[in-house]
Amino acid sequence: MPLLVVGALVYVVAFGLLGSPSSGSNSDGTTTSSTSTTTTSTPTSTSTTTTSPVTTTTDPGQLPQTATKPPSSIGSLNARFASLFADIQTGNQRAADALFFPRSAYVSMKTGTLANPTSDYEERLLAFYRLDLDAYRAALGLHPGLTSFLGVNAAPSYAGLIPAHVCENNVAYWHLPGVRLVYKENGVDKSFSIASLISWRGVWYVVHLGPNPRPSNVGTVDQPSLGVGVPGPPGGC
Numbered sequence: 083m084p085l086l087v088v089g090a091l092v093y094v095v096a097f098g099l100l101g102s103p104s105s106g107s108n109s110d111g112t113t114t115s116s117t118s119t120t121t122t123s124t125p126t127s128t129s130t131t132t133t134s135p136v137t138t139t140t141d142p143g144q145l146p147q148t149a150t151k152p153p154s155s156i157g158s159l160n161a162r163f164a165s166l167f168a169d170i171q172t173g174n175q176r177a178a179d180a181l182f183f184p185r186s187a188y189v190s191m192k193t194g195t196l197a198n199p200t201s202d203y204e205e206r207l208l209a210f211y212r213l214d215l216d217a218y219r220a221a222l223g224l225h226p227g228l229t230s231f232l233g234v235n236a237a238p239s240y241a242g243l244i245p246a247h248v249c250e251n252n253v254a255y256w257h258l259p260g261v262r263l264v265y266k267e268n269g270v271d272k273s274f275s276i277a278s279l280i281s282w283r284g285v286w287y288v289v290h291l292g293p294n295p296r297p298s299n300v301g302t303v304d305q306p307s308l309g310v311g312v313p314g315p316p317g318g319c
Contacts, residue, residue, distance in 0.1 A: 141184060141186050142186075142187065142283055142285070143184035143185065143187030143189070144186050147187070147190070147253045147254065147282060147283060149243070149254065150283065151241065151243070151256050151284065152258075152281045152285055153286075154238040154241045154258060154286075156233070156238070159238075159261055159286070162181075163181070163234060163261065163263065163286075164231055164233075165177070165181070166178060166181050166263070166276075167263050167265065168231070170215060170218045171219070171222065171226045171229060172226075172227070173215070173216070173219055181287060182208065182287060182288050182289075183282065183287040183288065183289045184282060185200070185203050185204075185208075187282045188207065189203065190253060191255070192251065192252070194252055195250045196250070207289070210290070210291075210294075210296075210299075210301075213292075213300060213301035214291040214292035214302060214303070215301075216301050217292065217301030217302055218274060218303055221303045221306055222267060223268070228268075229266060229267045230265060230266045231263070231264075233264055234261055234263060234264065235262040235264050235310040235313055236313050237260070237313040237314055238258075240314055240316040241256055241257070242258075242316075243256055243257075244257050244319045248319060251319075255281050256280065256281035256286075257279070257280050257318065258279040258280075258286065259279075259314055259316065259317065259318050260275050260277065260304075260314040260316075261276045261313065262276070262305075262307075262310065262312075263275075264310050264311070271308070271309050271310065272306070272307065272308055273306070273309065273311040274303050274305060274307070274311075275304040275311065276288055276291055277290040277291060277304040278294065278318065290304075291304070292304050293305075
């Protein structure tokens with residue numbers, strides 16, 4: 083899925099109660115004593131079984147692709163990818179993986195065009211993503227947690243449907259390049275780009291965080307910029 087790269091910032095990243103007698107004083111000064119009577123009954127044993135609702139999580143990649151275009155407004159993209167910025171801030175790669183293109187979907191797209199799509203996913207696509215997450219966190223400065231996410235800068239019109247059998251993919255999908263994450267660091271607005279989003283069943287996923295291709299096989303920040311930057315460029319797949 084080649085993408086024209088305008089600029090990149092490169093980082094090298096290291097891979098109960100008891101009953102008892104009671105007594106009391108009357109008003110005439112005499113004392114009365116009474117013995118409490120305890121009646122014990124054995125209730126009929128009953129049991130109630132509560133069955134917790136069964137919840138299942140379906141791997142979306144196990145379901146067939148659809149031609150549904152993902153929501154692409156600025157508000158929709160903000161809602162989808164604000165958590166990615168938070169995961170970059172905290173270095174939470176496991177959480178960030180939920181926004182990455184599903185393995186099973188990638189295998190479906192590449193079977194017949196790559197000799198071993200599972201290996202390519204693990205050793206190239208996902209490996210670069212995790213290196214890039216570290217690089218993007220480093221780009222936030224010495225105190226990533228002090229930065230604040232301002233929103234995305236995107237060009238929704240750049241979303242395009244990529245037909246099957248184009249770009250070595252045997253399934254059609256939607257593609258959106260260059261969605262920028264805008265943030266504030268030490269009072270200065272800055273941004274960097276998500277190089278490439280692609281769809282599965284009407285949902286956007288990151289397929290390339292850093293540029294593709296890239297200058298070298300290390301974590302790389304795509305198009306870092308002061309200010310909100312420029313979305314895109316358009317095209318690619």
